[in-house]
Amino acid sequence: MGYILKTDGLCKDYRHFKALSGLTMHIPKGAIYGFVGRNGAGKTTLIRLICGLQYPTGGSFELYGVKNTDSAISKSRRRMGAVVETPSIYPSMTAEDNLKMQYRLLGMPSFDGIRDLLKLVGLENTGKKKAKHFSLGMKQRLGIAIALCGNPDFLILDEPINGLDPQGIIEVRELILKLNREQQITVLISSHILDELSKLATHYGFIDSGRIVKEMSAEELEKACRKCVHMTVTNTKALARVLDSMKIDYKIFDDRTADVYAKPNFSQLALALSKENCEVISMEEHDENLETFFVNLVGGANHE
Amino acid sequence: MSRLLRADFVRMFKSRIFWAGVLFMAGFAGFAVFTRWSDMKAVLGYYCFADDILFVGEMYVGMVISVFMGIFVAVEYSSGTIRNKHIIGHSRTAMYLSNLVICSVASVIMNLAFIAVVLASSAIGIIGELSISHSKAFFLILVSTFSVIALTAIFLFVYMLITGRIAGFAATIMCLFMLFTASSINYRLSAKEYIEPYSITVVDENGEEQEVEQPLTKNPKYLTGTKKKVFLFLHDTLPMDQILQIVRTKTCDVDFIVSSLVITIVVTGVGIFIFRKKDLK
Structure with a gap:
């Protein structure tokens, strides 16, 4: 470049x-x-x-x-x-x-x-x-x-x-x-x-x-700031199978946590996971923009 | 640098403050001529030669230059255009020298505006002719031109290196200081060696007035030795002192030009050296 x-x-x-x-x-x-x-x-x-x-x-x-x-x-x-x-x-x-x-x-x-x-x-x-x-x-x-x-x-x-x-x-x-x-x-x-x-x-x-x-x-920032649901489950392999079948983007971090880049129907998702013997432990919605990204990056109130 | 000069000459000739300075000096000359013409009419036997007032304007041109430069040069800092010049590739040395050339030309034109009005008044007979030869008058004008350029270099030093409102204040103080120094040096150098005998009237214990004769005494303000040499050197070297001598005695020599050039070169050299290291904001 x-x-x-x-x-x-x-x-x-x-x-x-x-x-x-x-x-x-x-x-x-x-x-x-x-x-x-x-x-x-x-x-x-x-x-x-x-x-x-x-x-x-x-x-x-x-x-x-x-x-x-x-x-x-x-x-x-x-x-x-x-x-x-x-x-x-x-x-x-x-x-x-x-x-x-x-x-x-x-x-x-x-x-x-x-x-x-x-x-x-x-x-x-x-x-x-x-x-x-x-x-x-x-x-x-x-x-x-x-x-x-x-x-x-x-x-x-x-x-x-x-x-x-x-x-x-x-x-x-x-x-x-x-x-x-x-x-x-x-x-x-x-x-x-x-x-x-x-x-x-x-x-x-x-x-x-x-x-x-x-x-x-800007693309990297967009990815970093993409709206997602941060999920903690008992088995991310099962979660991956279910999300693939629902054609939803995701990113697996380890065998318990993953980010899901969409707002799925949570009842359906929980039901499908249950069929795969996978439990949902927590779900947290992430909605970051440039402002929050910047604040998180430089430490927010510590610098004020 | 030619691009800087071209751009700044156009700016100078379009500048209202420049033309205001020229008009002020021309108007001031007109006022001086009118005053002398009135005196010639009112006082029998009084005759005013053109050279009696030809150089009076130089006593005040310093103030006019200071005001002109305070606006013309200082606006470059306040408007940020000095940054722009540097960003587009002009060196700091070229910027400084360009300002010296522009301001010197402006100062000389303002000075000549005064001289031109006096000479024109003389030519049409409002005041008398020159009592000195044309070549001497030309030489005095030439010397005074170099003194004015040296003054310009000193003011430019202040305006290029001190930014903000304090620059104008500093230049005004400097101008007044130079005027004060010039008249003080002149006063000390013109002091006589002895105080002539004189008498004073005193009242004694009985309330009677008595005349007391004071003998010939040595003047403590009379300069001698090294001190006198230093004062003479300053008198012939400092631009305002040179101007004062030209105004009062209509005398000067080539050394005046040399010392004005030396002052211009040294002040400009130091100014460029500092300006090159200065952080521009």
Whole structure:
């Protein structure tokens, strides 16, 4: 698998505070990588290091295969766009002037494409309105448009939906999906709004106390969070036979416990098991989502 | 760096604060000209040469530059655009140098706006002509330009390395400090060696007034030896002191340009060194 970004044991200390302590992560090409963690877990610090705004105190990372200590890292960064914390926009300029400024900074030969970019982010009708008069959602979309100016194939968005109203959240979400699907842009999104991330991400990295505690794909997460009934029985072989006959998915853990991925008719199931001389000792319904998965993963209240 | 310069020059020329600074300096020159013209009309025998006020604006251009840079440079931090420049591949050195070039050009234009209004007023006869030769006037303008660039480099150091509202405060304090230092040094250097004899009137025990003669005494504020050399060195080296000398005495030499260049290079070098290590947030 090709990776756009790989980090290896990244560390960042601010005097006596360890913001990152040996963070290792892998962002596959074409993914929407949901970077999940609490406030202060180290999400923004990692993004600052990748963007070169700060320097790691330990470890390393590779962007497009170029190591952070390599002088060519600046060239690699030209292939990415980023919105770190707040959108980088000149408040006294219009949306179009902000994009023109970015084109000049990038040394683009002409302003062709600015209208398309404005249309892409839904700001084509803002006219002479200055960016300081934009709503938060419009500023965020303008920030994304600026980050897209150099036709990047990697987009970093730090908390892009923080403070947005429901309409703004939908707009930004649809924009990110559009960019990923239509332009194959790899996206790294950091957020602690898990419900929203679950609607976007194809891969997840869970960060806690400055280190990645788990990386997984959306499919793996879905499997892990799949609704199931956790059963304890006297004989799982008998349970397997019965579930096979009922064409129900299951997973056997040992000779007494199994997860059943459906809501069967429990009376019928108990009757069928009884015929196989198997007793049901307990049944417990499991319904996990990204939020509960994350809380279980990082330890919930222990960290509050 | 050419891309940075191109983008930032466009931003500067579109910036209202830049044009406000230019207009302020031009308006200030107009006010100075009007005051002198009024004096010429009111006081018999008073004649104002153009060079009497040609460089007065430089005493105040520091404040105007500080305000301009406080908005033009500081907005890059507050809006996060400085991060953006770095993310898209511009080095910190290039960003710093680009800001130095842009702000220096802006400062020089503001300074020249004052000079241009005074010279134009002289040309159309509102005030008198130059009492010094054109070549000397040109040389003084050149020297003062380098002093203004050195001042710009000092302010840029503050604005690039100190972020937030405290930067503006620090730059204002620094500007006032430089003005205060310049006038203090000038005052100490102009102190005479001896205090001339003078008489004072005192009232004695009987309530009668008596004149007491004070002899010729040594002035304790008169500078000598190493202390004087240090003060003279600072007077010829610090940009605000150079400006003060140009304004008061219309004298300068090539050393002024050299010291302004040295200050610009050293302050910028140290600034870049620190800025490269600075964590940008």
